[in-house]
Amino acid sequence: MNQREPERLRILGATDLEQRLLAAAGAETPSPELTRRMARGLGLAAGVGVATASSTTAATPATVAGASGLAWPLVSAGVAALAVASAVVAWSGTHRARPAAVPARAPAAMAAAPAPVAPALEPAAAAHPHRHHVAPAAPAGDLRAEIALLDAARAAASGGDDARALALLRRYDATFPAGTFRPESTALQVEALAHLGRTERARALARSFVAAHPDSPLVGRVQRAIPRDP
Amino acid sequence: MFGRSRQARQTEGRRGAPPPAPVPGGRLERMFLAHHGMVWRTLRRRGLTADAAADAAQQAFLIAAERLEDIQADSERAFLVGTALRVARTMGRKTMRWQLEEDMDRRVLEAGDHGDARAAVELCDLALSKVDADVAEVFVLFEIEGLSSPEIAASLEIPLGTVASRLRRAREQFRRVVARIETTIQREGTS
Numbered sequence: 349m350n351q352r353e354p355e356r357l358r359i360l361g362a363t364d365l366e367q368r369l370l371a372a373a374g375a376e377t378p379s380p381e382l383t384r385r386m387a388r389g390l391g392l393a394a395g396v397g398v399a400t401a402s403s404t405t406a407a408t409p410a411t412v413a414g415a416s417g418l419a420w421p422l423v424s425a426g427v428a429a430l431a432v433a434s435a436v437v438a439w440s441g442t443h444r445a446r447p448a449a450v451p452a453r454a455p456a457a458m459a460a461a462p463a464p465v466a467p468a469l470e471p472a473a474a475a476h477p478h479r480h481h482v483a484p485a486a487p488a489g490d491l492r493a494e495i496a497l498l499d500a501a502r503a504a505a506s507g508g509d510d511a512r513a514l515a516l517l518r519r520y521d522a523t524f525p526a527g528t529f530r531p532e533s534t535a536l537q538v539e540a541l542a543h544l545g546r547t548e549r550a551r552a553l554a555r556s557f558v559a560a561h562p563d564s565p566l567v568g569r570v571q572r573a574i575p576r577d578p
Numbered sequence: 579m580f581g582r583s584r585q586a587r588q589t590e591g592r593r594g595a596p597p598p599a600p601v602p603g604g605r606l607e608r609m610f611l612a613h614h615g616m617v618w619r620t621l622r623r624r625g626l627t628a629d630a631a632a633d634a635a636q637q638a639f640l641i642a643a644e645r646l647e648d649i650q651a652d653s654e655r656a657f658l659v660g661t662a663l664r665v666a667r668t669m670g671r672k673t674m675r676w677q678l679e680e681d682m683d684r685r686v687l688e689a690g691d692h693g694d695a696r697a698a699v700e701l702c703d704l705a706l707s708k709v710d711a712d713v714a715e716v717f718v719l720f721e722i723e724g725l726s727s728p729e730i731a732a733s734l735e736i737p738l739g740t741v742a743s744r745l746r747r748a749r750e751q752f753r754r755v756v757a758r759i760e761t762t763i764q765r766e767g768t769s
Contacts, residue, residue, distance in 0.1 A: 354742065357721050357749060365760050366753065369705065372698035374722045378618045382632045386614055389636040390643065392607045496724065 358493055359500045359516075367493070374492055494520065494527050501536055510540040531557070535566040539573040550574045606643050609654050614639070616655065616723055617662045623706055623718040624666055634669060638662035653732060655725070660733035663715060705755040709748050716741055717748030 358370055378386070501516035517537045520527060527533065534557045541550035554570045561567065617638060621631035638661040642649060649657045706714050715734060719725040720741075727745075731738045 353727055354720075354745060356724070363756070363760065365763070366756050369698055369702035369756065370722055372695045373623060373702040374619070374724075375695065376619055376622060376699050377615050378628065378632060382618070382628060383614065386618075386632050386636045386639070387610060390606060390610060390639050392610060492724065 353503075355500065356496050359496050371493065491528060494524050494529055497523070498529055498532060498536070501533075505536060505540055505543075510543040514540040514544070531561050531564055531566055535570050535573075538570050542573045542575065547575055605646055606639065609642060609658065610639055613655050613658050617658050620659050620718055620723060621662055621666050623703060623722060624663065624711075624715065625703065625707060626666055626669075630666075630669065634662055634665045637665045641665070653729075656729045656733035659719065659723075659725075660735065663734070701759060705752055705759065708755045709751040713744040713748035713751070716744040717752060720745055721749075 358367055362370070497516060497520045501513045501520065504510070504516060505513035514537060517533050517540065520533050521530070524530070534553060538550050538554045538557065541547075541553065551574050554574050557564075557570050558567055614635060617635045618631045621634050622628065626634060638658050641661050642654075642658055645657075706718065709717060716730055719730045719733065720727070725733070727738055727741045730736075730741045734741075736744075
């Protein structure tokens with residue numbers, strides 16, 4: 349017997365202040381110093397640093413698949429993706445000049461020992477003597493909220509409630525106009541519209557999607573979602 | 579489900595001992611990389627200082643290291659966070675940093691400065707400190723860390739129905755406190 353999973357407060361009904369407090373709390377990360385201390389206490393490689401640690405997490409299969417944009421069923425297992433968000437935020441907090449390097453490094457970090465990355469972190473860690481720090485809340489919190497909102501929409505869609513899925517996706521678009529998962533949101537909207545019989549709207553949205561993202565791995569999915577032109 | 583008290587006591591008893599040898603196969607390292615932030619954060623939300631949270635998290639991973647063969651791959655996170663919360667309870671109130679009621683106004687003012695993430699975190703913790711401890715754990719795991727109800731049930735070794743009822747109670751309490759905080763912010767903003 350399945351008990352229905354409750355909605356997250358942050359998805360439905362949270363006030364702005366509640367959202368802000370929960371997002372900030374969820375974005376807090378241990379300082380590099382504390383992370384190294386924990387790792388050393390476990391006999392793990394002394395070079396395990398915060399960014400290295402979390403970005404290695406990014407290389408778990410779920411996240412790699414998620415990054416392809418095709419792994420919607422895996423997003424609910426989006427813990428790994430959230431860890432990536434934390435890594436990016438924690439890392440960019442100390443390496444603002446090169447934030448894009450973290451995701452790029454992640455796959456290599458899985459294959460190789462973390463040592464090449466860790467030494468670069470040492471001076472930054474030394475420059476941040478606080479015992480812990482709060483990473484800038486918005487990016488990680490936003491990503492977390494983005495994933496949660498899309499998860500809710502996907503759950504609604506797979507439960508047959510396409511109208512609700514559509515409402516959640518529109519809320520996603522309105523809340524995150526530059527959201528990381530805008531393409532996925534659009535693809536899901538095309539599917540929901542098609543299921544609701546709003547074929548013209550689905551087709552128009554699909555066309556604009558393909559025009560805007562011709563190389564997206566979601567193109568095939570979007571095209572399959574709409575009824576063929578008569 | 580994760581009966582571990584004997585091992586826990588053994589592990590806790592050797593705090594300060596030399597670190598254990600690296601675990602063959604790297605599973606512990608993988609678990610650490612994947613979950614240490616979440617475990618640490620959950621302990622912070624339960625009122626531990628950053629240092630105390632790191633100590634308790636480390637203890638949880640040490641316990642996990644001893645029980646790796648008992649921990650299923652899909653329950654690593656639940657095991658770790660559940661164990662960490664139990665370790666935290668054994669650490670006693672000296673690690674707690676619940677804020678006094680009179681701190682609220684000051685923290686509200688600080689949090690009112692937009693972008694002050696530190697103050698927002700402290701305000702969240704302040705609100706959580708007003709929520710009953712047993713229900714707050716469920717709230718933190720579900721609303722902040724994004725665990726599923728079954729995962730929380732396994733982690734805290736409570737029935738699924740209890741997760742749901744604790745979540746409801748926690749939400750009511752948390753939202754009531756945050757509403758008070760909001761009122762304070764508005765009052766400060768208009769005075």
